[in-house]
Amino acid sequence: MTARPLPALYGEDFAADPERVYAALRQAGPLARVEIAPGVEAVLATDYETALDVLRDTHTFSKDPRPWPDTVPADSPVRSVLAYRPAVTFADGETHARYRKVIGDSLALIGPHLLQRQVSDAAADLIGRFAGTGRADLVADYALQIPLRVFSQWFGLPYEEGERLARTHSTMFDLGENAHAAHEDLTGAIRDLVADRRARPRRDLTSYLLQHPAELDDAETVRQIAVAFGSGYELTANLIANTLQHMIADPRYDRSVYAGAMTAHEAINEVLWRNPPQATSTGYYVRYDTTFHGVGLRAGQLVLVSYAAANTSSRPGGATTDPWGASESAHLAWGAGPHSCPARQPALLIAITAIEELTSRLCDMEQTVPTEELRRRPGPFFRALAALPVTFTPWAPKAPAPPEESAGGAPAGRRGAAVGR
Template sequence: MPFPEPAGPPTATVPPTQCPAHTGALGAQRIYGPEARKPHALYERLRKEHGQVAPVLLPGEVPAWFVLGHRENLEVMRTPSLWSCDSRIWNVQLTGDSPLLPITAWQPLLVFADGEEHARLRAAVTDSLARFNRHGVRRYVVRYTHQLVDGFAKAGRADLVSDFAEKLPILVLARQFGIAEEDALPLGAAVRDMVKGTPTALQSNTYVVGIMSELLKRKKGKPGDDLASWLLSHESGLTDDEVVEHLRHAIVAAHENTTNLVANTLKMVLTDRRFRASLSGGSMTLPDALEQVMWDAPPLAVGACRWARQDIRLGEQDIKAGDMVMLGLAAGNVDPEIRPDLTAPVHGNRAHLAFSSGPHECPGQDIGRAIADTGIDTLLARLPDVQLDDTGDEVQVTSSLVSSRLNNLPARFTPHSAGPRNHLLGEPAVAASAQPLPQATPAAEPVASVATSPGTRSSWWSGLFRRRTH
C-alpha cells in the first residue's frame, strides 16, 4: 500500500535516537536521495553486502532494517506475534518535521493495528468490500474506458498515463465509494499529487480528507449501496473518525496501486515485443500479463513497516526489540533464491509479494485486478494498432525505493470516431457521449485555503522520488 500523509498533525517532537545495532561497523546504507534512483542495483548491493536483511539509514539518518529476501518477507508478514504494526513501540523518536512521519506516525487504521483491534477494523473493511458487485464493477470499467478513449480517439495520439491510467481507477472507485462522478477526477488528481510529493501535497491531503468528511455526513443522512454506507453500518462499530480515515486510506491505496498496475502493464504491452507477440498470439492471457507485471514491476515496491516485539534473528541479522523493518516487496520478487532466472516467465504464479501476505494482505486486490484487466482489454480492443509514439516525448519514470511510477506513456494509433458505447449497461450511445467527464484539477478553494496556513511542510516523498528518463 502507498503511504499517504497522516490526516492529523505530527506529534513526535524528540530527535531521533540511533539504535545500538546500527553502528558504522555494520555499514548501514543510505537508501534515500541518489541511492534510491536505481532500486534494483541497490537491492543487489545490499544483498551482496548483508544477505537477505540489510541495515539501512532513512532520511535524518534514522536506522531501520530492509528485508530483501522473499522468504524473510513472508516470515515477517505472517507472524504478527513477533512483528507488530503499531509504530508506538518503535525505539526511535522523530522530530515534528521528520519526512518519515507519513509512513510511521500511528493512525486509527487497520494498517497500524494488531490483534483484536486489527480484527475489528479489518472485518469492517473486508465485509464492506465483499459487498461490491463484481460484475457491476466490470461494467463500469467498460463504460468509463469507452468514455476515456472517446476523448482522444479522433486525435490518433494519447498519453496513456495521464489520459487513461490515472483516470480510469478513480472513476470506477468513486462510484463504489459513493462519491459523486463530478468529484471523481478532481479527487484522483489530489491523490496523485499527495503521493508524488509535490509542494502542494499537504493541501491535496486536506482536500481528500474534506471529500471523505462530506461523504460521511451525506451517507449518515442518506445511506446507499456503497462503501461509505457499509462501513458506517457495520457491526464493528467504527467511529466517524475511523470511517473517514479508512475511506481516505482505501481511496489512496486503491487508486495509486491500480493506476501503477494499469500503467506498468500498458508500458510492457507497448515496449516489449515478446510480450506483445505472446499476448496477441494467444499464449499469454491478459491476467497472465498482469501477474508478470506484479512480479517485475509491482505497483508498490515497499510495503507497510513492522516493528520487532522482541529481540529476534531475521536472515543473518540480530534485530532488537522496537527496531523497524521495511518490507521489500519488489526486492523479494527478484530474490535469486526463488527467481534465479529473471527472464523466465511466471505465468499463473501468484507467489509474488505485490499484495503482501498474512493478516495484512491487501483486502481489495481482486477489485484492482478487475479494473486493470477489463480496462486494458477494452482499450486494446478499441485501439488494436496502438503503439509507443517514439516521435515525441520519451517515456519517463520516477524511480525510488518506494515505487517506480510511470509519468507518461505517449502512444499513437489510427484515428477514429467514437466507437461502441456502454452496451453492457444498456445505455444508448448518444446519452453516454453527451456526458463529458469532469476536469481532473482539484477544486481551487480547498487547496488555496490551506496553502497559506501555518506549519505547511513538504511531503517526505519529495525527498525520496527523483525523476529519470528511460
C-alpha cells in the same frame, strides 16, 4: 571517521534503477539498513523467505508504531505513510481483525458484473476522447482515470471531488514537501463525505461501512476509507500503467488480444513479479530485541519489506534462477500474511478489463519515449510511471457515448446503485 551514507530508497537515481540498489543490498544479507527519506532509517528485507517471515510473524513484528519513540522528523515526507492512524494498516490482533472484516464485507458487496460494466463504460468514454488524435499519455488520460471513476462511484464521491482527492493522494505518495498538507486535505474531504452519509445513507460503500455491525465510529470510518481509497486507487492505476507499458514494449504481446498469443492477465502476472505497483511495504516494528534471519534487531526498529526486491531475489522454493516462470500467486505484489491486500479480485478485474478494452481498440500503440527514458515517480513505496506517451493510428469510435451518459462521467448515484450484485 565519517560513517558511509546508507543506500537511499528515494530520489531520481533510485527511481531510474531500483534493481541496482536491491542487488547491492542483497550483498549485505537478507536484511540491510537503508535511508527511506533524508534522516529516516529503516531495515529492508530483500530476500524472499525473509520477507515472507516478516510479513507473517506477528509474534516478532507489530504494525503499530506507538509503543516506541517516534523518530521520523515532523516535516519528513514519509510521515504521511508511516505516522500512526487508527486504520487497518496500523493495527494488530483483534483491532486489525475488526477493521479488516468491515473492509472485506463491504468489498464483497461489489458485484463483478456491475464492476466490469463500470470499467468498460469508463474505458469507452476515455478512449473516445483521445482515439481520434492518434496520441495519448496512457498514465494521465487512461490509467489514472479508470480507478478514479470506479472508486468515486464505489464510495459515492462526486467525480470532481474524487479527482481532487486523487491528485492529493498522488502528492502525498510522491513524498514531496506538500505531502503532509495533502494528507490532511484528503482526510478532510473524506470526513465531509462520512458526515453526509451518516445523516443521509445511500447505496454506496461509505454508507455500507457506516452500517456494518462492527459499528465503526466516524473517525474510524474516515481512516479505513482513506486507506482503501488512497492505496487502492493509486495501486490499481499503477498496475494498469505498468502492464500497458510492458505489453507495448514487449514484442511477445504484439496484437496479442486478437492473435491470442499473450493475454492481459499474463502480462499483469509478469508485472506483479517484476514491477509490483507497491514496491515497498508499510512499516513493521520489532517488538523486542532479537536476532532474525541472522541479523540483530532492536525493539522498536522500523522494518520494511521490499516486495520488488523479494520477487526478484530468487525462485520461491530456493533456486536462485529467475522467477518469471514461477507460479502465479507466489509473488509478493499483494503483500502476504494478515495485512495482505484484501482487494486483489476487484483490483485484478478492473485492471484486466481496462487493459483489454484499450488494447482491443488501439492495437498498434507505440511509445514515443524509449523505455529507459520513461520517468518514474520518486519515493520508496510505489513503482509508478510519471507518464506513458504513445502514438497509434487515429481511430473514430462508431457511436461514442455522450460523456454525461457514460458511467464514469455521471455523478455518483445518478445511475442507481454504485455497488451491488
